[in-house]
Amino acid sequence: MFKKETEYALRGLVYIQIQNQSGRNPGISEIASEIDTPPSFTAKILQRLVRMGFIESIKGKNGGYFFDPDKSELPLKNVVVAIEGDKIFTGCGFGLKHCDDENPCPLHGAYGPI
Amino acid sequence: MFKKETEYALRGLVYIQIQNQSGRNPGISEIASEIDTPPSFTAKILQRLVRMGFIESIKGKNGGYFFDPDKSELPLKNVVVAIEGDKIFTGCGFGLKHCDDENPCPLHGAYGPI
DNA sequence: AATACAATAGACAAGAAGGTCTTTTAATCA
DNA sequence: TGATTAAAAGACCTTCTTGTCTATTGTATT
Numbered sequence A, B: 001m002f003k004k005e006t007e008y009a010l011r012g013l014v015y016i017q018i019q020n021q022s023g024r025n026p027g028i029s030e031i032a033s034e035i036d037t038p039p040s041f042t043a044k045i046l047q048r049l050v051r052m053g054f055i056e057s058i059k060g061k062n063g064g065y066f067f068d069p070d071k072s073e074l075p076l077k078n079v080v081v082a083i084e085g086d087k088i089f090t091g092c093g094f095g096l097k098h099c100d101d102e103n104p105c106p107l108h109g110a111y112g113p114i
Numbered sequence C: 001a002a003t004a005c006a007a008t009a010g011a012c013a014a015g016a017a018g019g020t021c022t023t024t025t026a027a028t029c030a
Numbered sequence D: 001t002g003a004t005t006a007a008a009a010g011a012c013c014t015t016c017t018t019g020t021c022t023a024t025t026g027t028a029t030t
Helices: A004-021 A028-035 A039-051 A076-084 B004-021 B028-035 B039-051 B076-084
Strands: A056-058 A064-066 B056-058 B064-066
Touching (some): A004 A028, A004 A064, A004 A076, A028 A064, A039 A056, B004 B028, B004 B039, B004 B064, B004 B076, B039 B056
Antiparallel strands (some): A056 A064
16 A cells, blocks of 8 residues: 555654653654554654654654644645655556546546545 | 556556457557557566466467456456455555554545545 | 467566664753 | 763665566467
């Protein structure tokens, strides 16, 4: 379905969000253990999310990851597009170049909703 | 969305089916050129489809690929499952193990239809 | 039988995805 | 200030995906 990277990113973000709501900034080892992903790989993914501005982080003791409370809510779709590209939403299931609403392939109708 | 392999397989099967209906058994170079895929790679994929029993083939002059007319129609879903595995249909978009109808993740509702 | 044609088999290789590990940088606390 | 904690950076490795290429096997035509 999605790449592992996207999956882990989504799971991580959801976990961070939930913890933030309890006033906590979880760290990488907690996150990886709770969402059941490889710690180092997860760390790299979260780094990317920080660089892309989806979340913030602070180093050192009591450090961790958190959402900027000033920012508006983050649609998960943005994350998926940032990692997977938007072909996953705009592309054709058959990989056809000339598949659109006017020229639909057999799968087209089924995929519209998503 | 799907792997290239799956995409090419679906496109190839559809093309073969259409040609069969006109009484023709298209060969690999025609198929690859018409569905716009790399010939050698496409050949390998069609070989797999033959070995898996989805289509038949004959070698030599006037050879090519065709569907066994005695067999019942082939749901494309079977092809996708054969190549991608069934996680793509049964798995959770978040990669959660404990996501099902009773314990749905936020994406679950949206994916049910597919 | 010889030839030409076309699928099959399988070795090989480049690139992307998935994952580990070590070193560096920054924040806190004693 | 020094020790500790935790994120950042990046080198490195393995596996899977996406191909290419060559040799072989089988079929049909002449």
